[in-house]
Amino acid sequence: MSDADDFLKVANAGRDAAAVLAPLPRAAKDTALHAVADDLLARAAEIVEANARDVEAARSAGTPDAMIDRLRLDEARVESIARAVRDVAELPDPVGEVIRGSTLPNGLELRQLRVPLGVVGIIYEGRPNVTVDAAALCLKSGNAALLRGSSSAYQSNTVLVRVMQEALAGTEVPAEAVQLVPGTTRESVKHLMRARGLVDVLIPRGGASLINSVVEESTVPVIETGVGNCHVYVDADADLELALEILVNAKAQRPSVCNAAETFLVHAAVADAFVPMALTRLAREGVTVHGDERVAAYGGQSTGVTVVPATEEDFRQEYLSLDIAAAVVGSLEDAVAHIRRYGSAHTDAIVTRSQKAARRFVSLVDSAAVAVNASTRFTDGGEFGFGAEIGISTQKLHARGPMGLPELTSTKWVYTGEGHLRTSGGTVIATGSDAS
Amino acid sequence: MSDADDFLKVANAGRDAAAVLAPLPRAAKDTALHAVADDLLARAAEIVEANARDVEAARSAGTPDAMIDRLRLDEARVESIARAVRDVAELPDPVGEVIRGSTLPNGLELRQLRVPLGVVGIIYEGRPNVTVDAAALCLKSGNAALLRGSSSAYQSNTVLVRVMQEALAGTEVPAEAVQLVPGTTRESVKHLMRARGLVDVLIPRGGASLINSVVEESTVPVIETGVGNCHVYVDADADLELALEILVNAKAQRPSVCNAAETFLVHAAVADAFVPMALTRLAREGVTVHGDERVAAYGGQSTGVTVVPATEEDFRQEYLSLDIAAAVVGSLEDAVAHIRRYGSAHTDAIVTRSQKAARRFVSLVDSAAVAVNASTRFTDGGEFGFGAEIGISTQKLHARGPMGLPELTSTKWVYTGEGHLRTSGGTVIATGSDAS
Numbered sequence: 001m002s003d004a005d006d007f008l009k010v011a012n013a014g015r016d017a018a019a020v021l022a023p024l025p026r027a028a029k030d031t032a033l034h035a036v037a038d039d040l041l042a043r044a045a046e047i048v049e050a051n052a053r054d055v056e057a058a059r060s061a062g063t064p065d066a067m068i069d070r071l072r073l074d075e076a077r078v079e080s081i082a083r084a085v086r087d088v089a090e091l092p093d094p095v096g097e098v099i100r101g102s103t104l105p106n107g108l109e110l111r112q113l114r115v116p117l118g119v120v121g122i123i124y125e126g127r128p129n130v131t132v133d134a135a136a137l138c139l140k141s142g143n144a145a146l147l148r149g150s151s152s153a154y155q156s157n158t159v160l161v162r163v164m165q166e167a168l169a170g171t172e173v174p175a176e177a178v179q180l181v182p183g184t185t186r187e188s189v190k191h192l193m194r195a196r197g198l199v200d201v202l203i204p205r206g207g208a209s210l211i212n213s214v215v216e217e218s219t220v221p222v223i224e225t226g227v228g229n230c231h232v233y234v235d236a237d238a239d240l241e242l243a244l245e246i247l248v249n250a251k252a253q254r255p256s257v258c259n260a261a262e263t264f265l266v267h268a269a270v271a272d273a274f275v276p277m278a279l280t281r282l283a284r285e286g287v288t289v290h291g292d293e294r295v296a297a298y299g300g301q302s303t304g305v306t307v308v309p310a311t312e313e314d315f316r317q318e319y320l321s322l323d324i325a326a327a328v329v330g331s332l333e334d335a336v337a338h339i340r341r342y343g344s345a346h347t348d349a350i351v352t353r354s355q356k357a358a359r360r361f362v363s364l365v366d367s368a369a370v371a372v373n374a375s376t377r378f379t380d381g382g383e384f385g386f387g388a389e390i391g392i393s394t395q396k397l398h399a400r401g402p403m404g405l406p407e408l409t410s411t412k413w414v415y416t417g418e419g420h421l422r423t424s425g426g427t428v429i430a431t432g433s434d435a436s
Numbered sequence: 437m438s439d440a441d442d443f444l445k446v447a448n449a450g451r452d453a454a455a456v457l458a459p460l461p462r463a464a465k466d467t468a469l470h471a472v473a474d475d476l477l478a479r480a481a482e483i484v485e486a487n488a489r490d491v492e493a494a495r496s497a498g499t500p501d502a503m504i505d506r507l508r509l510d511e512a513r514v515e516s517i518a519r520a521v522r523d524v525a526e527l528p529d530p531v532g533e534v535i536r537g538s539t540l541p542n543g544l545e546l547r548q549l550r551v552p553l554g555v556v557g558i559i560y561e562g563r564p565n566v567t568v569d570a571a572a573l574c575l576k577s578g579n580a581a582l583l584r585g586s587s588s589a590y591q592s593n594t595v596l597v598r599v600m601q602e603a604l605a606g607t608e609v610p611a612e613a614v615q616l617v618p619g620t621t622r623e624s625v626k627h628l629m630r631a632r633g634l635v636d637v638l639i640p641r642g643g644a645s646l647i648n649s650v651v652e653e654s655t656v657p658v659i660e661t662g663v664g665n666c667h668v669y670v671d672a673d674a675d676l677e678l679a680l681e682i683l684v685n686a687k688a689q690r691p692s693v694c695n696a697a698e699t700f701l702v703h704a705a706v707a708d709a710f711v712p713m714a715l716t717r718l719a720r721e722g723v724t725v726h727g728d729e730r731v732a733a734y735g736g737q738s739t740g741v742t743v744v745p746a747t748e749e750d751f752r753q754e755y756l757s758l759d760i761a762a763a764v765v766g767s768l769e770d771a772v773a774h775i776r777r778y779g780s781a782h783t784d785a786i787v788t789r790s791q792k793a794a795r796r797f798v799s800l801v802d803s804a805a806v807a808v809n810a811s812t813r814f815t816d817g818g819e820f821g822f823g824a825e826i827g828i829s830t831q832k833l834h835a836r837g838p839m840g841l842p843e844l845t846s847t848k849w850v851y852t853g854e855g856h857l858r859t860s861g862g863t864v865i866a867t868g869s870d871a872s
Contacts, residue, residue, distance in 0.1 A: 019776070023799040102821065108810060110820060115802065117832050196651075200832050215632075219652070221833045242855045242868030249857040249866075340455070353870070362850050363459040366551065374544060374853030383858070384546060384849075385538070396553050396636050396846035397657050398834040410832035413820070414798050417810030419678045421685035422819070430685075432678030434789070 006182040007191035011146065011198040014119045017176035018144035022116045024172055026093035029140055032173040033089035036139075037082040039167035040132065040160075044078040050159035051128065058152055070127050071153060081132045084388075088136040091387045094406040095142045106427035109416045114409040116142030118200035121181075121192050122390075123148045123214060125206035128156040134205075135164055135178040137390050141408035144177045146199060148192055151184035193218040200410075205391050208318060223399060225391035228258030228346035229318050230376040233335040233361065235352035236269040242373065243274065243351035244281055249375040250349065252285045256320050258392060259347050259379045263315060263325040265335045266295075271328045278326075279305040287322045290314040294328035315342040332357055336364040346394050347371060347379040368394055368401040442618040443627035447582065447634040450555045453612035454580035458552045460608055462529035465576055468607040469525035472575075473518040475603035476568065476596075480514040486595035487564065494588055506563050507589060517568045520824075524572040527823045530841040531578045542863035545852045550845040552578030554636035557617075557628050558826075559584045559650060561642035564592040570641075571600055571614040573826050577844035580613045582635060584628055587620035629654040636846075637834075641827050644754060659835060661827035664694030664782035665754050666812040669771040669797065671788035672705040678809065679710065679787040680717055685811040686785065688721045692756050694828060695783050695815045699751060699761040701771045702731075707764045714762075715741040723758045726750040730764035751778040768793055772800045782830050783807060783815040804830055804837040 021029075040047070051073040058068050073081075094114050101111035120143045122134045131149055138145035149157040157180055165175040181188050192199065196219040204214040208227045215222050232250050234243040250261035266274050275298040282289055283305045290310040291299065299307030307326075314325040315338070329335045332350075339348050349371035350361040358372045369379040379402060381389025386404030393399040399407035419430035457465075476483070487509040494504050509517075530550050537547035556579045558570045567585055574581035585593040593616055601611040617624050628635065632655040640650040644663045651658050668686050670679040686697035702710050711734040718725055719741045726746040727735065735743030743762075750761040751774070765771045768786075775784050785807035786797040794808045805815040815838060817825025822840030829835040835843040855866035 019800075019802075022802065104819070104821060108814060108819075112837075118802070216655070221657070221831070223833075239855075239868035239870050242866055242870075245855060245857060245866035245868075249859075253858060253860075358852070364455075366455075366458065366554070367848065369849040369851065372850070372852040374851055374856035375858050377858035378544060378851060378853075378856065379849070383540070383544075385540060395657070397659075400847050401548075401849045411836050412803065413805040413815070413837045414808070415805065415810055415814055416794070416808040417814075419675075419681060420810035420814065421681060422689060422811050422813035423685075424689075430678050430681035432675035432681070434675050434678075 003183055003185070003187055004191060007188065007195070010179050010182055011119070011195050013176040014144040014146050014179055015198060017174040018116065018118045020174050021139070021144060021177050022095075022118075022142045024142065028172040029093065029142070030089040032168055032171040033085050033136055033139060035167045035171050036136070036164050037085040039163050040078060040082040040085065043163050044075050047078055047156070047159050047163065048073055048075060051156040053155045054153050063152070071156075073128060073156060077129070081129050084129070084133055085136045088140050088388055091140060091405060093140065094409050097406070099411060106420065107417065107429070108420055111414045113412050113414060114406065115412045117408060117410050119144045119146060119198065120408065121146040121148065121195070121199045121202040121220065123189060123192065123202065123204045123206070123210065125150045125210060126153070128153045128160060130205065131157045131160045132164070133388075134390065135161075137388055137405065137408060139173060139177055141405045143408055144179070146179055146181055146192060148181040148189055154184050190217070193220060196220050203391055223391070223393050223403070224395040225393055226258045227318055227344045227394060228260070228392070229262045229316065229342065229344040230259060230346050231339050231343060231348040232261045232264045232376065233332070233339070233348070233350045234264065234266045234270060234274055235332060235350055235354065235357045235361075236267040237354035237357055238267075238270060238274075238351040239353055240270060240274050240277070244278060246349065246351055246373070246375050247278060248281060248285055250377055251282070251287055251324050252322065253375070253377055255322050257377075258318070259376050260320070261324065261349070261376050262317060262319050263327070263342070265327055265329050265338055267332070267335070268328050268330050271298075275328070276303050279303045279307065282324065285322070287324055290323060290325045292327040295326045318344065332360060333364070336361065339365055339367070343367065344394055346392065347376040349374065349376050368392065439619055439621070439623055440627060443624065443631070446615050446618055447555070447631050449612040450580040450582050450615055451634060453610040454552065454554045456610050457575070457580060457613050458531075458554075458578045460578065464608040465529065465578070466525040468604055468609040469521050469572055469575060471603045471607050472572070472600050473521040475599050476514060476518040476521065479599050480511050483514055483592070483595050483599065484509055484511060487592040489591045490589050499588070503562075507592075509564060509592060513565070517565050520565070520569055521572045524576050524824055527576060527841060529576065530845050533842070535847060542856060543853065543865070544856055547850050549848050549850060550842065551848045553844060553846050555580045555582060555634065556844065557582045557584065557631070557635045557638040557656065559625060559628065559638065559640045559642070559646065561586045561646060562589070564589045564596060566641065567593045567596045568600065569824075570826065571597075573824055573841065573844060575609060575613055577841045579844055580615070582615055582617055582628060584617040584625055590620050626653070629656060632656050639827055659827070659829050659839070660831040661829055661839075662694045663754055663780045663830060664696070664828070665698045665752065665778065665780040666695060666782050667775050667779060667784040668697045668700045668812065669768070669775070669784070669786045670700065670702045670706060670710055671768060671786055671790065671793045672703040673790035673793055674706060674710075674787040675789055676706060676710050676713065680714060682785065682787055682809070682811050683714060684717060684721055686813055687718070687723055687760050688758065689811070689813055691758050693813075694754070695812050696756070697760065697785070697812050698753065698755050699763070699778070701763055701765050701774055703768070703771070704764050704766050711764070712739050715739045715743065718760065721758070723760055726759060726761045728763040731762040754780065768796060769800070772797065775801055775803070779803065780830055782828065783812040785810065785812050804828065
């Protein structure tokens with residue numbers, strides 16, 4: 001059997017499972033999630049053992065220690081994965097929620113309900129905990145999951161999915177509601193990207209190159225996630241000490257995540273006051289500043305801080321490291337133009353005391369999230385109170401910003417009448433044989 | 437200058453216009469819409485004259501009369517187009533609506549607002565009124581429109597867009613908020629389909645082949661619209677007279693539209709009673725039935741009605757004519773399986789007296805709309821009370837079913853703090869220099 005046949009078999013099984021899973025009530029899904037958590041704990045040794053083979057292979061391949069640490073599972077990590085599954089079980093079920101509804105003038109009762117998307121494909125890198133997290137979120141939202149993890153975690157992912165499937169076998173949720181895309185080759189990703197009609201949506205989770213390649217090649221609708229070139233704009237009316245704390249937090253509190261700041265922009269009116277203090281403080285935090293000419297002018301002898309000259313590429317980059325680009329801008333509008341030009345429309349912040357400037361910035365910046373006098377780091381499903389997050393969408397269709405369970409659903413209109421017919425003159429209600 | 441350069445110029449002008457249009461308040465947009473309506477009326481003669489050239493060309497090309505009638509504009513039709521623009525001005529502005537919001541436990545004020553999508557591309561066939569309708573809906577929802585109509589209406593569309601642009605020139609809305617894609621070649625459609633990053637969404641409106649080709653070729657996100665292979669399922673517990681009226685209305689009231697029924701399915705328990713009366717009545721309405729073997733058995737001598745044997749293709753087809761496919765099914769579940777297999781997930785109806793059957797059908801049928809004891813013809817933005825409709829989405833992402841103004845928007849999260857920083861221990865509020 002060819003790779004393509006293997007994939008088709010899995011995808012079709014996913015579709016069938018999705019049809020069974022979709023109408024299940026919350027209780028059936030929660031029971032299944034707890035069964036999964038129970039089995040993950042009971043079979044932790046088996047999971048850790050499979051993971052050890054991935055770790056060993058990664059080590060032989062000369063993988064850096066930091067990446068090996070991300071890959072590694074021990075009993076404690078398996079416990080925390082199982083706990084996360086139980087947390088998902090505790091979240092409200094988005095399916096069946098009535099979003100809108102009314103009785104139309106002609107008496108038709110109209111409701112718009114949340115329904116599952118169907119089959120959700122997830123392509124991800126790195127940590128094997130995503131395998132279980134993503135499966136649990138899909139299952140709770142009534143979707144079948146088709147998972148394609150990193151080939152470096154293939155042994156771990158295989159065992160994790162097997163444990164989940166065997167746990168599901170004793171529940172109302174079909175085991176095929178959670179499946180791994182077969183194979184570790186690049187071809188196997190392509191099958192998933194071209195499964196239009198079999199897979200309802202693809203969510204790539206990972207770095208910019210992964211996401212771009214999926215967006216380019218997929219014929220299945222994609223939800224883009226996670227690339228964050230976030231900005232902090234220090235307005236002419238900013239409280240500069242507040243601005244500095246927000247900037248440092250946005251950049252340095254956790255530089256490796258998508259909601260960390262990658263560029264700061266300073267209004268020319270406060271550049272003399274702000275830039276030197278920012279350079280000094282950022283240097284102390286270990287941050288390298290890549291500045292435009294006007295920022296660079298504050299470096300060197302006057303502050304004792306070396307500013308690296310910024311290129312166009314610096315302003316486009318998502319460093320994910322202790323680096324930040326910086327520029328002085330002539331106006332709030334120039335800051336917005338810079339953000340529109342170079343940003344990734346993830347999260348952009350303004351620090352200002354001015355209501356007018358805040359209103360204008362919020363209105364003009366076209367990003368998934370706009371922060372006013374707050375760190376960009378708050379753009380996060382957990383912080384927003386969603387309880388769980390499948391990713392942060394940076395696209396405009398379907399979902400934008402942190403995606404929780406409701407973002408893993410579609411909708412369905414239901415209208416109920418008693419023989420309602422549409423005519424050119426308006427609604428007529430047919431009288432059936434029951435009429436008396 | 438090449439075609440591609442022409443297109444790029446137009447698309448970039450659209451992006452710039454979108455950035456100006458997006459933050460405009462409702463009053464500015466409504467004023468612009470009324471200015472457009474005024475000028476359409478004032479320049480009706482010019483529009484009718486341009487249209488006469490399209491009509492003449494179509495006639496020379498041997499276009500059927502029915503299609504020429506769809507193409508033709510006279511003063512009365514221009515008046516009705518202008519009236520539709522004023523109706524859009526009367527609708528509420530979706531932009532700025534707060535969809536969700538709360539004050540988070542840490543004091544951050546969080547809101548999710550509706551914002552425009554940006555640049556909306558619309559590819560459509562046939563009637564030139566769509567040019568103005570689509571432009572008005574985009575403008576009201578704060579989006580720039582890039583229109584690609586049928587080449588048979590090119591003269592009409594060119595003048596309509598020129599009139600709209602010249603009307604906008606006197607308003608706060610940039611004239612480039614409404615533009616025609618340059619050219620009438622197939623290449624010009626391709627430019628639009630490949631303008632990822634310049635165009636935010638593409639909405640094809642027309643027949644199945646147009647929609648399929650856009651879905652296949654576009655790298656811009658697409659909202660699929662309008663293909664309707666709608667079903668009426670007559671349950672074992674149906675009031676058969678009601679079922680017959682609903683079936684006839686769904687099929688014959690206006691066969692050329694996407695929410696007309698294309699197949700009916702009859703539970704075996706009522707086939708003896710229902711199929712003969714349906715065949716007789718449908719024949720009287722001029723409808724040809726393409727039946728499976730069990731339906732065909734009721735044709736011929738017993739009813740005097742000829743049933744055409746149905747092929748697989750008949751069950752897949754959107755006839756848009758006085759034809760209907762028909763099958764007898766063994767159970768409600770078999771009806772659902774048929775609908776899942778052959779349907780287009782537009783609208784499917786059940787006729788039943790049974791609450792249980794209705795609940796089960798609604799729960800199992802995965803379509804944009806499910807009708808209970810009502811004609812499929814009610815799946816329509818106007819009937820649902822939206823006031824206007826840009827199309828009926830048959831996809832699951834972003835919008836499903838009739839799309840009104842809110843479906844032409846995305847969202848933006850805004851959070852406001854007073855120096856909120858995220859730390860591993862929770863939120864810390866920075867004290868700035870204003871603290872006292």
